[in-house]
Amino acid sequence: MNMSMTQPVSAPSHPAVRSLQVSRISTPLTGTVAVPGDKSISHRSLMFSALAEGETRIVGLLEGEDVLRTADAMRALGARITREDDGRWHVHGCGLGALKEPADVLDMGNSGTAARLLSGLLASHGMTSVMTGDASLRRRPMKRVTDPLAATGAVFLAREGGRLPLAIQGNANPPPLNYRLPMASAQVKSAVLLAGLNAEGETRVEEPVPTRDHTENMLRHFGAKVSVEETPEGGRVIRLQGKPRLIARDITVPGDPSSAAFVLVAALLVAGSDVVITNVGLNPLRTGLFTTLREMGARLDITNERTEGGEPVGDLHVKASSLLAVDVPADRAASMIDEYPVLAVAAAYARGISRFRGVEELRVKESDRLASTVALLEKNGVRTKVDGNDLIIYGTQGAIPGGGVVETHMDHRLAMSASVLGLVAENPVEIDDTAFIDTSFPGYFPLFNSLGAGFTA
Numbered sequence: 001m002n003m004s005m006t007q008p009v010s011a012p013s014h015p016a017v018r019s020l021q022v023s024r025i026s027t028p029l030t031g032t033v034a035v036p037g038d039k040s041i042s043h044r045s046l047m048f049s050a051l052a053e054g055e056t057r058i059v060g061l062l063e064g065e066d067v068l069r070t071a072d073a074m075r076a077l078g079a080r081i082t083r084e085d086d087g088r089w090h091v092h093g094c095g096l097g098a099l100k101e102p103a104d105v106l107d108m109g110n111s112g113t114a115a116r117l118l119s120g121l122l123a124s125h126g127m128t129s130v131m132t133g134d135a136s137l138r139r140r141p142m143k144r145v146t147d148p149l150a151a152t153g154a155v156f157l158a159r160e161g162g163r164l165p166l167a168i169q170g171n172a173n174p175p176p177l178n179y180r181l182p183m184a185s186a187q188v189k190s191a192v193l194l195a196g197l198n199a200e201g202e203t204r205v206e207e208p209v210p211t212r213d214h215t216e217n218m219l220r221h222f223g224a225k226v227s228v229e230e231t232p233e234g235g236r237v238i239r240l241q242g243k244p245r246l247i248a249r250d251i252t253v254p255g256d257p258s259s260a261a262f263v264l265v266a267a268l269l270v271a272g273s274d275v276v277i278t279n280v281g282l283n284p285l286r287t288g289l290f291t292t293l294r295e296m297g298a299r300l301d302i303t304n305e306r307t308e309g310g311e312p313v314g315d316l317h318v319k320a321s322s323l324l325a326v327d328v329p330a331d332r333a334a335s336m337i338d339e340y341p342v343l344a345v346a347a348a349y350a351r352g353i354s355r356f357r358g359v360e361e362l363r364v365k366e367s368d369r370l371a372s373t374v375a376l377l378e379k380n381g382v383r384t385k386v387d388g389n390d391l392i393i394y395g396t397q398g399a400i401p402g403g404g405v406v407e408t409h410m411d412h413r414l415a416m417s418a419s420v421l422g423l424v425a426e427n428p429v430e431i432d433d434t435a436f437i438d439t440s441f442p443g444y445f446p447l448f449n450s451l452g453a454g455f456t457a
């Protein structure tokens, strides 16, 4: 067998600043593209296969910096992870409970998902570890995971406000946790469930609003017993039987709906566009944006629906549409949490006043996304208002003035949203730094240029 293994593909250290000016285009976006693999599923596939017995092969892994950080961390914890030249990844797991103490600080870069999920594993293994991240991640709250995880007997030492760097003294024999999430967060839910893998007995997590369930689905795929029950209030109770035997199973990662969002919104706004995005993940806990855009009048068809690797996938066919304002309910936020900045661009272009309700979780992302989305729009001549935890956007009916300089604050989604806004604004838009786009969407500019975007990056 000819299997050339290129040895470790690692995340680069801090990327160099890449500023960009984006000008309006006068020709439609047309063609067919496939966006990179789902970020949430990619992180989990590396972590869980590292805990499994045997070798897992992963097809379609997102090779963005966030996921490469997870690969580096799992290597440091003892898994053997390699990549073939054709893009397939191989993970030789250590077996549950057998992670080894990392010899150095684990640097999770820009990735909240990597840091928060990993903290559940580190807390439940008898080792001492230290985790850090870049300046953005070091600003983000970790107490939301260390508070519940402290009940495992693990000891955490963090900076003021529970920020990274974080030292963790894990407990090799943790008790199972019973925890009700105070906020809608798949990262916190997953951290508690992952700590429960190495605990004897049943871990129980209750979430007030259903959040993405990739952890539950993939743990089952590897052989764990996970049950899910709806609560009368519309939430969910997840139960995990501890100490499962996790057995390596191949994984196919679908295209990331959160990445498809940028192509989708650009195609809706640029006149005459007609674009197909193939193989996009359609897990119902991720598709709030599609529902919302359709409510706005988007011409969006989903075709070729099928199940691949246990997740629903399909192709998105989108045509330029005239959009109306929308009122997005708070209970939809979890199913589209990363899509609000680019939805804000669509609302700015639409006719009428939009309201995004209950978007407080945006304040704790790579940037304070409520503030940075407001600044993105205001600097480009679009009126906004923050009313408590709601964001209000005054649509321009296709006449976004533009001409602003956008500060992205190390936030990939802000940079991509600004680039979409620039394609339809009346005056060129300056973006201070697009380098962080590589954390979730490597190949972003070439993919857009293949559709005719004419980005000069």
Ligand SMILES: O=C(O)C1=C[C@@H](OP(=O)(O)O)[C@@H](O)[C@H](O)C1
Pocket: 039, 040, 041, 113, 184, 185, 186, 187, 188, 190, 212, 337, 338, 361
């Ligand atoms: O679990 C995950 O993979 C993610 C959960 C979300 O974060 P929260 O759990 O903080 O909402 C999302 O914003 C992030 O990009 C990925």
Ligand SMILES: C=C(OP(=O)(O)O)C(=O)O
Pocket: 066, 110, 111, 112, 113, 114, 338, 365, 366, 413, 440
């Ligand atoms: C919030 C995000 O990611 P993370 O929390 O993993 O940094 C995101 O990708 O938009």
